[in-house]
Amino acid sequence: EPEVTQTPSHQVTQMGQEVILRCVPISNHLYFYWYRQILGQKVEFLVSFYNNEISEKSEIFDDQFSVERPDGSNFTLKIRSTKLEDSAMYFCASSDRTANTEAFFGQGTRLTVV
Amino acid sequence: QKEVEQDPGPLSVPEGAIVSLNCTYSNSAFQYFMWYRQYSRKGPELLMYTYSSGNKEDGRFTAQVDKSSKYISLFIRDSQPSDSATYLCAMKGMNTGFQKLVFGTGTRLLVSP
Numbered sequence: 001e002p003e004v005t006q007t008p009s010h011q012v013t014q015m016g017q018e019v020i021l022r023c024v025p026i027s028n029h030l031y032f033y034w035y036r037q038i039l040g041q042k043v044e045f046l047v048s049f050y051n052n053e054i055s056e057k058s059e060i061f062d063d064q065f066s067v068e069r070p071d072g073s074n075f076t077l078k079i080r081s082t083k084l085e086d087s088a089m090y091f092c093a094s095s096d097r098t099a100n101t102e103a104f105f106g107q108g109t110r111l112t113v114v
Numbered sequence: 115q116k117e118v119e120q121d122p123g124p125l126s127v128p129e130g131a132i133v134s135l136n137c138t139y140s141n142s143a144f145q146y147f148m149w150y151r152q153y154s155r156k157g158p159e160l161l162m163y164t165y166s167s168g169n170k171e172d173g174r175f176t177a178q179v180d181k182s183s184k185y186i187s188l189f190i191r192d193s194q195p196s197d198s199a200t201y202l203c204a205m206k207g208m209n210t211g212f213q214k215l216v217f218g219t220g221t222r223l224l225v226s227p
Contacts, residue, residue, distance in 0.1 A: 004157075031213070043158065043202065045214035056213050091157050103215060105150075105157040 002026040004106035006092050012112045013082055021077045021109045023092030032075045033093040033103065034067065036060070043091065049075065082113045115140050120203055120218030129227050133190040137203035137218045140184065144205040144216075147179050149188045152200045152220065161201075162188065193225045 005024045013019050025032050034046040047057040049067055066078045075094075079086055089108040096102075120137045127133055135149075146165055150158035162177040164170045164186075170177045176189040186205075190197055200220040206213065 006157075033214075035215075042219045043204075043215075043217040045216070048213045058214065089155070102160060102163055103148075104160060107157045108155075110155070 006106035006109050010110045019079050023075045025094030029094035029096045031095045034077045035091045036088040038088045084113050087113045118218045124222040126224045131193050133193050135188040135201050135221050137186050143207040145208045146206050147186050148204045150202040195225050198225050
């Protein structure tokens, strides 16, 4: 069964450092998303991406965040200068059509900022 | 008022029980409704999705949407210990620019043998 894969599963970084979280969406999907979940809190939308551009973003997704699809298979989330409050699980998701929303999630990257 | 409300639980039931999980919402623009299951420190796994009002059944799971009451439910029949997890409701609108899924906080379910 096709699945969304994310690497690494756990990343520890020092405050102020840049991190790149990587995702390989399901191969025939066209829409890609990043969500995050702070420990004990709900899953929150960060950004959606379609046709090589951001289609929607939340207020969380400020100038410290960026997304990229560098090739035909990867989808990345970059945090330029990490803060302690960026510590969370980050989930990548993909769907083939936004209107018929079956969004499939990866297993997540646990980011710990120290 | 929160956009999506969900009782965090935990909800403890014996094996074989029928489980009812619920969410309420305030945004009438929501058209698509989903239930995800999440095991500890894992990604959300899609269980059910429905469009607009009505029921949808898949094996032991039934999803129900009542748009007039802004209320959705997930029923699990013959619950198993392996069903122990956190259940997340999620919903979205239809229009471009409203693509994000809005999640509830999740209900933790514990099914004891």
